[in-house]
Amino acid sequence: MKALRGMAVILGLLVTGEALSALLGLPVPGSVIGMALMALGLGLGVIRLEWVREAGDFLAGNLAFFFVPVGVGFMEYFDVLKKDGPAILGITVLSTLCVLGLTGVFHRIVTGKKRKATGRD
Amino acid sequence: MRGVFSSPTAFAALTFVVYAAALGLYRRTRSSLAHPVLVSIVVLIAILRAADVDYAEYRRGGDFIMALLAPAVVALGVPLYREFTKIRGEAGAIVLTTVFGSLVGIVSAAVPAVLFGLDPAIVVSLAPKSVTTPIAMEIAGMLGGVPSFAAVMVILTGVLGAVVGPAALHLLRVTEESAFGLAMGIAAHGVGTARAFEQGDAEGAFSSLGLCLNGLATSILTPLIIKVIL
Structure with missing residues (x-):
């Protein structure tokens, strides 16, 4: 109910x-x-x-579960990835890491939260 | 084999069973690499290929599960409300961080894609990879990309963020609830947000907010940036 x-x-x-x-x-x-x-x-x-x-x-x-059927759609793009796979996957990995790291560090800087323990500026 | 897989319900059921097993594996191993979404996708593709079932046929059952994606995004408003006092204190910084993260996401995907000489349709499908599926599909479609390919890259990005995100952020000493959560939500949308909730409710709430605001920022910024670089 x-x-x-x-x-x-x-x-x-x-x-x-x-x-x-x-x-x-x-x-x-x-x-x-x-x-x-x-x-x-x-x-x-x-x-x-x-x-x-x-x-x-x-x-x-269970949010992550609801994405699974979209992800299975990967099987439709094996041909595209055969040609440009390394470039596409490389860009995705590097770009994702850039967003993760830079966003996290940027937010720490703008909120003025610096960890004493890290010894970084 | 074909007969068993003839109804959409069977595909939905198969997805539930595979995910439940993958979740069990994840909880037992506690290994980021055993991310249940990643494992489920790999196992399901293997099963479908072995059974010679194409994606369109599987999707009739998958749609049943995907129908819950939009309501689940709405439900993220609940933790957002619960952690509101923490969020309010950093409102201005959150907006700045989101715009920054959105720019980094679009530029770091689209510029190398152009330099590698990838097809413009692929460039615009890669650009919105950090935002949640419906928004990325909308952006890709609007700019002449391939929405379904954009969706696949979104999931890949989400899984990647969920798998390596916590370790990468830990390495950079980004451990504050707000910075950790925002980074996960802005970089890896819903899949990253689900992972952020494993860290804590506050991290999850900040991640939900990052997902929400980055969807807005990226849908406004992508067309502008694409116009400049393509």
Whole structure:
């Protein structure tokens, strides 16, 4: 029952997000707007945490699983990767490492959090 | 073999079983390399190829699982709210970091891709690889790329970020909840966010926020940058 109510709230926010995205021509999909609406609704007390806790924990807790079928689509691109594979994979690996490292370090610098222990500037 | 795999439900069930087993392996080994998404994808592709099933056929069952992706992204609003006080204190820095991370992601993928002489359709499909699937597909499609290929690169990026991210950040001594979480979410979207939650709820919340804001930043910045470099 609780899970069903949570699911209804979540789907309602998703539909609202999708409608807003389409109506306002926003470059962001409905799900991301729905995420913001969820945080906003909880913050304003329009949505109660106990309504969405159960369904929300299930969905967010299994987030990675829902990406698996997209990833299986990799099998369709073996031919593309045969030709440009090393370049594409190399770029992906290097770029991902750049974003990870630089973003993490950048945020530490802008928040002024420097670890004494590391001895770095 | 074909008969068993004739219904979409069977593919959905197969995906559940393979993932459950992969998750078991991950929990037992505690090895980042045994990331359940990575292991599941490899095993499922092997099974489908052995059974001579093409992706389109598998996808009819996969769609059943993918239907939960958008609601799961909405559900990330719950931890976002729970950790709101921590987030509020760093709001300005978070926006700066996101714009910076988005720029790094687009430029570090698109510029080498152009230099390597890759097809423009591949360049624009690689550029949004750090944002969550629906946004990346939208961006790639809008700029003349291949949305389904963009989606595959997104997953590859996510798995990569989840597998090497925590170790790389640890090496750089990026251990603060906010910096760690943002880096995971901005670089590796939902898959990285799931990994960040294993570190802690605050890390997960910052990662959710990074995923959300980077989706916005990247969808605005990619067309501008692509126009300059292509």
